[in-house]
Amino acid sequence: xxxxxxxxxxxxxxxxxQEGGPRSPYREYCDWFYAEDSQRIQHKTQxxxxxxxxxxxxxxxxxxxxxxxxxxxxxxxxxxxxxxxxRRLSRGIEQRVRALNAFLYDIYHRQxxxxxGRVPTRLIARNDAFLPMMMGLxxxxxxxxxxxxxxxxxxxxxxxxxxxxxxxxPSGVSxxxxxxxxxxxxxxxxxxxxxxxxxxxxxxxxxxxxxxCAPPKCGGTPTVAVLTxxxxxxxxxxxxxxxxxxxxxxxxxxxLRVVDGRVQMRTTQGYKAIDVVxxxxxxxxxxxxxxxPDSMLGVPGIWDVYRGGAITIANAPGTGxxxxxxxxxxxxxxxxxxxxxxALLPNVPxxxxxxxxxxxxxxxxxxxLVVKEVHGSGGYGMxxxxxxxxxxxxxxxxxxxxxxxxxxxxxxxxxSTVPIFTKKGxxxxxxxxxxxxxxxxxxxxxxxxxxxxxxxxxxxxVVNSSQGGGTKDTWVLED
Numbered sequence: 356x357x358x359x360x361x362x363x364x365x366x367x368x369x370x371x372x373q374e375g376g377p378r379s380p381y382r383e384y385c386d387w388f389y390a391e392d393s394q395r396i397q398h399k400t401q402x403x404x405x406x407x408x409x410x411x412x413x414x415x416x417x418x419x420x421x422x423x424x425x426x427x428x429x430x431x432x433x434x435x436x437x438x439x440x441x442r443r444l445s446r447g448i449e450q451r452v453r454a455l456n457a458f459l460y461d462i463y464h465r466q467x468x469x470x471x472g473r474v475p476t477r478l479i480a481r482n483d484a485f486l487p488m489m490m491g492l493x494x495x496x497x498x499x500x501x502x503x504x505x506x507x508x509x510x511x512x513x514x515x516x517x518x519x520x521x522x523x524x525p526s527g528v529s530x531x532x533x534x535x536x537x538x539x540x541x542x543x544x545x546x547x548x549x550x551x552x553x554x555x556x557x558x559x560x561x562x563x564x565x566x567x568c569a570p571p572k573c574g575g576t577p578t579v580a581v582l583t584x585x586x587x588x589x590x591x592x593x594x595x596x597x598x599x600x601x602x603x604x605x606x607x608x609x610x611l612r613v614v615d616g617r618v619q620m621r622t623t624q625g626y627k628a629i630d631v632v633x634x635x636x637x638x639x640x641x642x643x644x645x646x647x648p649d650s651m652l653g654v655p656g657i658w659d660v661y662r663g664g665a666i667t668i669a670n671a672p673g674t675g676x677x678x679x680x681x682x683x684x685x686x687x688x689x690x691x692x693x694x695x696x697x698a699l700l701p702n703v704p705x706x707x708x709x710x711x712x713x714x715x716x717x718x719x720x721x722x723x724l725v726v727k728e729v730h731g732s733g734g735y736g737m738x739x740x741x742x743x744x745x746x747x748x749x750x751x752x753x754x755x756x757x758x759x760x761x762x763x764x765x766x767x768x769x770x771s772t773v774p775i776f777t778k779k780g781x782x783x784x785x786x787x788x789x790x791x792x793x794x795x796x797x798x799x800x801x802x803x804x805x806x807x808x809x810x811x812x813x814x815x816x817v818v819n820s821s822q823g824g825g826t827k828d829t830w831v832l833e834d
Contacts (some may be wrong), residue, residue, distance in 0.1 A: 368774075412592060436830065447700030451690065453799070463673060468689065478679070484679060488645070489673040494671040495664070503794070508770050509771040525789070528806070561601060562603065569631055580631070634668055641672065646658070678730075679729055683705065687701070705765050726740070770785040809826065
């Protein structure tokens with residue numbers, strides 16, 4: 356965050372330097388952009404929207420009486436990251452994912468980090484996302500976080516922070532891929548001019564990574580399937596997209612059954628065993644015999660097959676505890692405990708409202724903070740203090756006082772901006788970044804870039820698609 360004339364806050368703009376010219380990563384793009392006819396770019400924007408609508412790139416909004424499906428706004432101005440910036444980010448992301456996987460193995464085995472007092476036992480023992488049934492169970496290859504997404508925000512030229520970890524069922528990768536495909540169709544000349552790293556190999560990398568995590572009882576080439584809750588799920592488009600692009604089967608719970616100690620899927624030639632299931636179904640709904648008995652989404656008996664080492668479930672059951680926002684505040688300790696290194700990417704300063712002294716400070720400073728539910732996602736159940744009304748602040752104050760352990764608080768960050776294209780020209784909007792990470796016994800693969808989410812409303816800091824946010828193509832430049 357910078358202070359402009361008159362003491363006004365000016366945010367770090369990733370495209371434009373303080374002197375007014377383009378920053379280094381954007382120079383070639385700006386040369387092209389300012390030589391273009393703005394009407395042509397406007398026309399391309401409309402074409403892109405029509406393409407998204409035709410392709411069916413939508414998401415469902417739970418509880419929205421006006422529309423079950425929405426088109427995610429797409430902006431044609433890319434977010435550009437230099438090769439050196441990306442190297443720094445990818446090192447920090449890899450360190451974080453390795454530490455999270457080691458942490459999950461530890462808490463489901465010897466719990467050394469709890470014995471050492473680096474993480475409070477109550478955060479695990481009282482956590483709904485902790486799955487005692489995983490205690491002592493070794494997932495195939497020792498991998499819990501097969502697919503993860505690390506949300507990163509930027510506040511300055513060299514200031515990056517991890518906002519949160521997504522290790523349960525991170526979504527958005529299909530939008531990353533479709534954004535790139537759309538840009539390639541709309542502006543092929545740009546990619547001849549600017550050397551941008553590829554992202555389109557993500558599906559094949561995902562298939563390779565999942566196959567490398569096949570269980571010990573797998574014989575031959577692993578069979579991989581994507582388990583979806585069905586067409587009414589908010590991310591169903593992504594489930595079908597990934598299955599199609601991997602060449603894997605897209606299945607629902609009723610397509611699967613346990614036969615001869617294996618999970619098998621129904622085919623036109625009878626039932627066929629599967630080795631790896633990329634599930635987009637929450638733990639509670641995986642198996643009605645072992646979890647929620649009313650679940651119609653899972654597979655009766657899949658848990659027993661998993662315990663017997665005859666199937667890999669990605670991500671591993673019980674991984675969701677790594678998404679806990681109260682646990683997030685201990686990530687610097689977790690990284691140091693398992694890697695022996697300081698965190699390369701810092702956390703956002705965080706108040707744990709479960710602690711009385713933290714709660715008092717949060718209540719005193721509520722109008723200037725962002726407050727989140729520890730298990731919340733999608734921008735729901737949160738308070739953005741500076742944008743809240745007195746009534747909203749009072750209501751949230753009551754929630755905090757009634758159930759403080761359900762919340763954490765953070766300062767309102769001065770998120771960087773990247774311009775979007777409007778009818779009046781370029782206009783700055785706040786962004787974040789979700790890089791996608793694949794982990795297997797063979798190593799870690801981080802797709803260069805990730806999903807840039809953008810707050811389409813001027814001044815808004817909320818980038819979630821469920822709250823009106825849009826997306827951009829993210830370019831990582833070649834060296």
